[in-house]
Structure formats: C-alpha cells, structure tokens
Amino acid sequence: MKRIELIPSESKGKINRNIYGHFSEHIGGVFYDGLWVGEDSEIPNYGGFRKSIVDAMREIKPPVLRWPGGCFAETYDWRDGIGPRDKRPVTLNWWYNNDKRTESNQVGTHEFVRLCRLIGAEPYFAANITSTTPIEIRNWMEYCNAPEKLTSLAAARGDNGDAQPFAVKYWGIGNENWGGGGNMTPEMYARRYIQYATVCNIRFNDEKYIACGANAGDVAWTNRFMAEFRNAAPLYALAFHYYCGSAGDPLKFTEAEWYQMLDKAAVMDSLIKRHRSAMRTYDPDGRIKIIVDEWGCWHPGGSGPSKGYNLFEQQSTVRDAMVTALTLNIFNDHCDIVDMANVAQLCNNLHCLFLAGGDKMTVTPTYHVFKMFKGHQDARHIFCAGEKDGLTISASEKDGKYTITAGNLSYNKTEELKISLFGGKLNGKANVTVLTHEDPHAHNTFDEPDKVHPVTSVIDIGDDTVYTLPPASITLIEIA
Numbered sequence: 151m152k153r154i155e156l157i158p159s160e161s162k163g164k165i166n167r168n169i170y171g172h173f174s175e176h177i178g179g180v181f182y183d184g185l186w187v188g189e190d191s192e193i194p195n196y197g198g199f200r201k202s203i204v205d206a207m208r209e210i211k212p213p214v215l216r217w218p219g220g221c222f223a224e225t226y227d228w229r230d231g232i233g234p235r236d237k238r239p240v241t242l243n244w245w246y247n248n249d250k251r252t253e254s255n256q257v258g259t260h261e262f263v264r265l266c267r268l269i270g271a272e273p274y275f276a277a278n279i280t281s282t283t284p285i286e287i288r289n290w291m292e293y294c295n296a297p298e299k300l301t302s303l304a305a306a307r308g309d310n311g312d313a314q315p316f317a318v319k320y321w322g323i324g325n326e327n328w329g330g331g332g333n334m335t336p337e338m339y340a341r342r343y344i345q346y347a348t349v350c351n352i353r354f355n356d357e358k359y360i361a362c363g364a365n366a367g368d369v370a371w372t373n374r375f376m377a378e379f380r381n382a383a384p385l386y387a388l389a390f391h392y393y394c395g396s397a398g399d400p401l402k403f404t405e406a407e408w409y410q411m412l413d414k415a416a417v418m419d420s421l422i423k424r425h426r427s428a429m430r431t432y433d434p435d436g437r438i439k440i441i442v443d444e445w446g447c448w449h450p451g452g453s454g455p456s457k458g459y460n461l462f463e464q465q466s467t468v469r470d471a472m473v474t475a476l477t478l479n480i481f482n483d484h485c486d487i488v489d490m491a492n493v494a495q496l497c498n499n500l501h502c503l504f505l506a507g508g509d510k511m512t513v514t515p516t517y518h519v520f521k522m523f524k525g526h527q528d529a530r531h532i533f534c535a536g537e538k539d540g541l542t543i544s545a546s547e548k549d550g551k552y553t554i555t556a557g558n559l560s561y562n563k564t565e566e567l568k569i570s571l572f573g574g575k576l577n578g579k580a581n582v583t584v585l586t587h588e589d590p591h592a593h594n595t596f597d598e599p600d601k602v603h604p605v606t607s608v609i610d611i612g613d614d615t616v617y618t619l620p621p622a623s624i625t626l627i628e629i630a
C-alpha cells in the first residue's frame with residue numbers, strides 16, 4: 151500500500167493549459183489523407199478537415215497547435231499556401247528526399263487557422279529562418295495579424311477570404327537550428343534570432359517570440375545561446391525538443407523494454423531542471439520560459455495502418471499512453487517554468503493521437519490520456535507528498551475540484567493507493583477513470599478502435615479509501 155498526501159498550500163502555481171498542446175507538421179500522412187481530406191471528399195469533413203478528428207479534438211480541449219513544422223518549416227514559403235487552392239504550386243518540401251512526396255499546398259495559412267478555430271486551439275507558427283529573409287517573415291506576420299485593410303497585405307488577406315486578423319500570438323523563430331535548420335552554432339543562431347525577432351517585432355496581438363532551444367540534454371546550447379543573446383531582442387521562451395526514442399519493437403516489446411522506455415521518458419524531469427538552471431544564470435528572475443515543442447516516443451516506422459507509406463507513422467500501445475501520462479505529470483510539476491509543450495505529432499506519425507486513412511480513423515491510447523488529463527488545464531498545481539516510487543502522479547485544483555492523475559508504472563504488479571488531504575478531509579463522491587489493458591501491448595486499430603479505452607466509475611470516498619491501480623494503468627481521480 152502506498153500513501154500520498156495532497157498539500158494544497160504548496161503549489162508551483164497555475165498549470166498553463168498550453169502544456170497540453172499539439173504539433174502538426176506537413177510530413178508524411180499528418181495532413182494529406184490524415185487531417186485533411188479536401189472539401190469535395192465523400193469522407194465527412196468541415197471545409198476539408200476530417201470531421202471525425204475535429205470532433206474528437208474538441209473533446210480534449212486542445213489549447214494550442216504548432217504548424218507547419220518541424221523541419222518542414224525551414225523550406226516553407228508561406229506565399230505558396232494562400233490564394234485559390236487550384237492555383238497553388240506543387241512544391242518540393244524538406245522531407246522529399248525521405249519519402250518522395252511533394253507538397254500540394256492545399257493546407258496553407260487560412261486553412262490552418264480555420265482548423266485551429268474548429269478545434270478551439272491557438273495557432274503557433276514556426277517561421278522559416280534558413281531559406282528566407284527577415285522581411286518575408288515580417289510580411290507573413292503582417293498578413294496574419296494586421297487590422298482589416300490597414301496595409302496591402304491585410305487587404306490581400308481579406309481578398310483571400312479573411313478580412314479579420316488571424317491574431318496569431320505564438321511565433322517560433324526557426325526549428326532545430328542546431329540540426330536540420332541550418333546546422334548553426336548557438337552563437338550563430340543567437341545572432342540570427344536577434345535579427346529576426348527585432349525585424350519581426352510587430353505588436354498587434356501581444357505576439358510572443360520563441361527561440362529554438364537545445365536538442366534534449368545539450369545544456370551547452372542553452373548556455374551559449376543565452377550568453378550570446380544578452381536580452382538583445384524580445385524573447386518569450388526557449389523551446390527544446392526531447393524524443394525519448396524507442397526500446398524494442400513498438401508492438402512486441404519485452405518487459406525489460408517496457409521499463410527502458412519509461413526510464414527514457416522520465417529523463418524529461420532532469421532535462422527541464424538542467425536547462426532551467428542554465429537559463430537562470432543569465433535570467434535570474436525567470437522571465438524567459440521553457441517550451442518543449444516536440445516530445446514523444448520515436449519508434450521505427452511501419453507499424454501503422456499505412457504499413458510504412460506515411461513517413462514515421464507508428465502504432466501506439468498502452469506503453470505509449472504511459473509515456474504520455476508520465477511526461478504530462480512531469481510538465482505539471484514544472485509549471486512554474488514550462489509554459490507550453492507540443493506532443494509530436496497529431497496524426498499518422500510519431501506518438502500520435504489519431505491514425506487515419508481513407509474513410510477510417512481510430513484514436514490511440516495517447517488520445518485518451520490527453521482527454522483524462524484535461525482537468526489540469528489552467529488549474530492550480532498542488533504538491534503531492536508521499537510514497538511515489540513505481541508511480542507517476544500529479545494533482546491540481548480548479549473550481550473546487552481536485553484532479554489527480556496517477557500511473558502505475560509496473561508491467562505486472564497491482565498497486566494500492568491511499569490519498570489524504572493535508573489539513574482537511576476528502577469525502578463525498580469521486581469519478582475514477584482507468585485506462586489500461588491486461589496486455590500492455592494492446593493498441594487500437596481500424597478494426598478494433600475501442601480495444602484500449604478508459605472506464606469510469608463513481609464511488610463514495612473518504613480518507614481511508616483504497617484506490618486499486620492495475621498494472622500498466624493510468625487512473626484519473628476527480629474529487630469535487
């Protein structure tokens with residue numbers, strides 16, 4: 151039996167809802183035959199976007215969606231994606247060498263903002279800084295955010311169907327500029343960042359500029375960027391990427407590989423601490439936030455329904471759901487510095503929430519975790535003391551309701567858990583939702599879309615209530 155105590159007086163503050171953010175890149179099958187089916191498709195759609203995915207997204211309250219890359223962003227010309235769709239150019243894109251697929255530009259700025267509005271998310275644009283010029287990115291910002299008819303670009307936006315500004319708030323200046331985004335040194339990138347953020351600093355919508363952070367644990371990147379940057383331009387956050395990789399086969403992993411995968415995911419905690427301490431040397435007041443705008447498992451491709459046609463597409467099992475829960479709990483516990491995170495990616499790719507093709511769609515176990523954790527969005531973080539080994543757990547409070555999310559990391563052992571409240575009593579009714587499967591390799595397919603799904607029960611609780619956490623399970627406890 152494990153015992154946990156909630157201590158409401160100890161809090162890291164508000165859990166920014168953007169921690170529950172997403173990422174959608176023009177790569178493989180994320181958009182084409184995934185999110186986007188086209189307006190003329192027989193597959194039900196909202197103006198071209200797959201209805202089943204939009205409807206499911208609305209249920210998880212996605213706060214923010216990053217686009218158009220990833221690496222794709224670094225060769226993207228925003229002008230290719232505006233104007234009549236049948237006149238848009240077909241282009242080569244960053245990923246062409248990997249899968250020989252071209253870019254039809256059917257989804258461009260207007261379509262993407264429409265998708266964000268359909269699902270209720272803020273758009274977060276990643277701007278190209280290696281194959282364009284600062285004025286072109288400033289022009290994109292002006293096109294998106296200038297008031298109606300203020301400038302010729304604002305008028306052009308109106309001519310293309312959207313007179314009102316898109317009010318895009320989040321702007322990433324580059325992507326992985328230590329690698330696919332130009333192989334820069336941190337000093338080179340810092341100079342490039344200052345150049346772009348200075349030129350692009352237009353203020354229609356409290357725009358927030360985000361710099362490319364490190365690759366995983368490369369703290370030298372953080373140190374050297376901060377040393378060169380010296381607050382020379384506006385900067386909201388430094389965004390690092392961490393893919394925890396794979397351990398064994400995505401579907402047939404062993405028990406040892408289950409634990410290896412979770413160990414790799416748990417590294418996120420130390421990454422945040424290490425980057426934070428490097429940043430604090432130069433930013434002692436903690437003004438600059440951390441964003442993790444790509445995270446997730448990266449298994450070998452080919453296990454998804456397209457059988458390898460969609461680049462990087464992979465299935466997600468209960469193990470991937472556990473990585474999701476573990477990572478989101480870590481973000482909750484660092485909500486004083488982590489302001490946003492974007493799981494990579496939304497559909498038909500790495501660590502995705504949806505698999506889709508033709509008229510078929512299934513949600514993955516990872517989707518269910520995002521749905522179960524949504525009560526943490528904008529809630530007040532609460533410290534959980536006690537015996538947490540073998541578990542991942544975090545708690546928050548909002549509108550008089552406690553949300554506790556607990557994962558039993560054991561492959562085959564049930565855990566029992568008692569939860570108490572420091573300085574108070576827990577009683578009344580609780581909703582208890584459990585996501586698990588007797589086989590940790592279980593996953594959803596087009597034929598069995600509900601194989602892994604959460605089950606909710608309502609129970610009477612008190613301080614002596616014992617919660618049973620099955621092996622390889624994620625439990626949401628909501629106490630009003």
Ligand code: AHR
Nearest residue numbers: 219220221222325326494
């Ligand atoms: O998510 C796939 C790719 O992974 C992204 O384009 C890139 O930023 C990262 O390396």
